[in-house]
Amino acid sequence: MIIHRTPRALRRFFRSPKGYLLLALIALITVASAVEGAARTAPGILGAVAAAALTDVAIARWRRGIWLVPDGAVLTGLIVAMILDPAEPLHVPILTAAIAVASKYVFHSRWSNVFNPAALGLVAAYFVFGSAQSWWGALPDLPAPAILILLGIGVLVARHVNKLPMAITFLGVYFGLFTLTAFVGDPARVAEIFRAPDVHAALFFAFFMLDDPPTSPVRYGDQVTFGLIGAVASYAVFISLGAVYFLLAGALIANAWETLRRIEELSRGRATAT
Numbered sequence: 001m002i003i004h005r006t007p008r009a010l011r012r013f014f015r016s017p018k019g020y021l022l023l024a025l026i027a028l029i030t031v032a033s034a035v036e037g038a039a040r041t042a043p044g045i046l047g048a049v050a051a052a053a054l055t056d057v058a059i060a061r062w063r064r065g066i067w068l069v070p071d072g073a074v075l076t077g078l079i080v081a082m083i084l085d086p087a088e089p090l091h092v093p094i095l096t097a098a099i100a101v102a103s104k105y106v107f108h109s110r111w112s113n114v115f116n117p118a119a120l121g122l123v124a125a126y127f128v129f130g131s132a133q134s135w136w137g138a139l140p141d142l143p144a145p146a147i148l149i150l151l152g153i154g155v156l157v158a159r160h161v162n163k164l165p166m167a168i169t170f171l172g173v174y175f176g177l178f179t180l181t182a183f184v185g186d187p188a189r190v191a192e193i194f195r196a197p198d199v200h201a202a203l204f205f206a207f208f209m210l211d212d213p214p215t216s217p218v219r220y221g222d223q224v225t226f227g228l229i230g231a232v233a234s235y236a237v238f239i240s241l242g243a244v245y246f247l248l249a250g251a252l253i254a255n256a257w258e259t260l261r262r263i264e265e266l267s268r269g270r271a272t273a274t
Helices: 007-015 017-036 038-064 071-083 091-106 117-129 144-160 164-184 187-194 198-208 220-241 246-273
Strands: none
Touching: 007 017, 017 038, 017 071, 017 144, 017 198, 038 071, 038 091, 071 091, 071 117, 071 198, 091 117, 117 246, 144 164, 144 198, 164 187, 164 198, 164 220, 187 198, 198 246, 220 246
């Protein structure tokens, strides 16, 4: 977005998917920080947001010769900070956010970035820094009824971006697979999925990450398939590897499928045109 803001433009921005998500994330951060402590969470948030914004502005200026308002990068920085453990050294959220935003320019198709930037940055950070993920922004440390706040805000965001079928499919298949595993296998192996912070992480992931508009489909049928792939992939990574990044891996696998689907759709369109 080129730098040009008027009061009318700002009102339009906050009604857009990015603006709506920004308000939602700020609301969650405000509630979560009341428990985590603003002094503990603020450095990571400010560091991640600043790093993401500066990276986006610098790369856009270098590659495209323009100055832009890095609104998408700010969202990426906030999500990165809300997932990383606040106890991580400050360089971890800063570098994770920078990697996440840079990945948009590295893995880019003709229509958008291929992977969810925050998911890719967080997975990279796990391997580079061994970073911990507490998903504190999903309110896991609040009393149990607070999950309704996360659920309510999440549903509003998913409806606003018109991706509710995707989120519902993901959550249904995801919890269905783990419930089935608990019945036919060892319940202790998957018990953590149904407790904080993992249950909060799944809700945050479904409503604020998986349904990222640039990297997810628009049509409802494709959304259902996308949510299904994300759920099965997340489940498979957890069962096979037990990796802390299993949800994020599910997003990246679903993103890859969506890119292949778009390429195939574009190829069919060209074939029909000729």
